[in-house]
Amino acid sequence: MAKLHETDKDENGEKFLTGRHQEIPRHPEREFDKTTLAAGAVLWRGDLENVEAIEVACIHRPRYDDWSLAKGKVDPGESLVAAAVREIKEETGFDVRLGKLLGKTIYPVKNTTKVVYYWTGEVVGGEFVANDEVDAIRWLTIAAARELLTYDLDREVLDKALKRFRLPATARILYVRHARAHEREKWSGDDNLRPLDKKGRRQSEMLVPELAPFAPQRIYSAEPDRCHTTVAPLADELGLDVTVDPRFGDAAWVDNQVSCKEAFMDVVRLGGVSVICAQGQVMPDMIAWLSDSGRLPIDAPINVKKGGVWVLSFSGEDLTGADYMPSALPVR
Structure with missing residues (x-):
């Protein structure tokens, strides 16, 4: 049997794009015997109050002479989110604000299985300059983009994005479990002062490229x-203060769940994108x-590994989307 290439991805491709609840495996690089990981986004611009007029970006790759969505392979030392925004910047020149995780497509390429994760990505800056990887970009309505795109798998991703655009998020909460700390049993002082250990400090640093692409406006802890x-x-990276509120913690949840729920919903009502760092019992x-x-x-089951993140989308005060990223550490 002849080896399949990137341009053959419709031949045996599969899509995992169903549902507004999406999860990334703890080790996505181990999903198959030989996995090639990639990440990208449906790039869009316009007003979500008029979905039919939204424009999405179709890129032309001279190497394959095809029209596709922006994506690229994960480099060593990267998370999927970091790879998505880097590849988009390199291919298109655009800066994006990531939104909903749409899911993934899977297809064989040569002797590996290629797994591509896609988000929605609103263009917030930058400028396209033709390059070796992408020599042209066309901004089209979703209906027109479906006609231009070369691959059915890309059309499926675009269709999923359209569903998400029809129920836009008025608020997103990046709900983070604190990174790994020194063991409780070996800490004799006030438990509130128990610090991060070496791995936890690394997790906290890697949360910067994991969360910054969502453009948080405020941070709570x-x-x-x-x-x-x-x-x-x-x-520090975003120039924001951290507002500490005990109601986001485990002890407060045990004492007064109603107060904790109200504190969380107060942040939701602010709209936009907020970070809340909490603990493993309450989350x-x-x-x-x-x-x-x-x-x-x-x-x-609702998993919350240390250093993991739930990206929670809200329409008004209703939860409408939930994406779980179990780790900010590199996937390769």
Whole structure:
């Protein structure tokens, strides 16, 4: 059997784009015996109040003489999010604000399985200059882009993006579990002062390229030192303060769940994009409550690994999307 190439991706390609709840595996690079990871986005511009007029970017790759969506391979030392924004910048020159994780496509390429994760990405700056990888970009309505795109798999991704555009998020919460800290059993002082360990400090640094592409506007943290130090590097990078509120922590959840829920929803009501760094007991319960009271049933177990992130999308006060990224550490 002849080896398949990038241009053959419709031959045996599969899509995993169903549902507004998406999760990235802890080790996506191990999903297949030989996995080639890539990441990209449906680049868009316009006004979500008029979805039919939104324009999306179709790129022309001279190497393949095709029209496709912007994406590229993950480099060593990168997360999927970091790879997506880097590849978009290199290929198109555009800066983007990432939104909803749409899912992934999978297809064989030569002797590997290529797995491509896609987000929505609003263009917020930059300028296209033709290059060796991309020599032309066409901005088209979604209907026109479907006609131009070469591959059915890309059309499926675009169709999924259209569904997300029809229910736009008025707020997103990047809900972070604090990074790994020194073991509780080996810490004799005030538990709120228990610091991050070496891996935890690395996780906190890697959260910067993981979360900055979502363009957070404000950062909140539970009281423990390990929570606000987890998001301190991101705050420094973005020039934002960290607002510490005990109601985002485990102890407050045990004492007064109603108050904790109200604190969370106060942030949702602000709109835009916010970061909340919390703890491992409160987070699954809070997400389950949001699911039960919103428009997004989550039937699977709600995982919250240390340093992991849930990107929670809201329409008004209703949860409408949930994407889990279990680690900001490099996938390769």
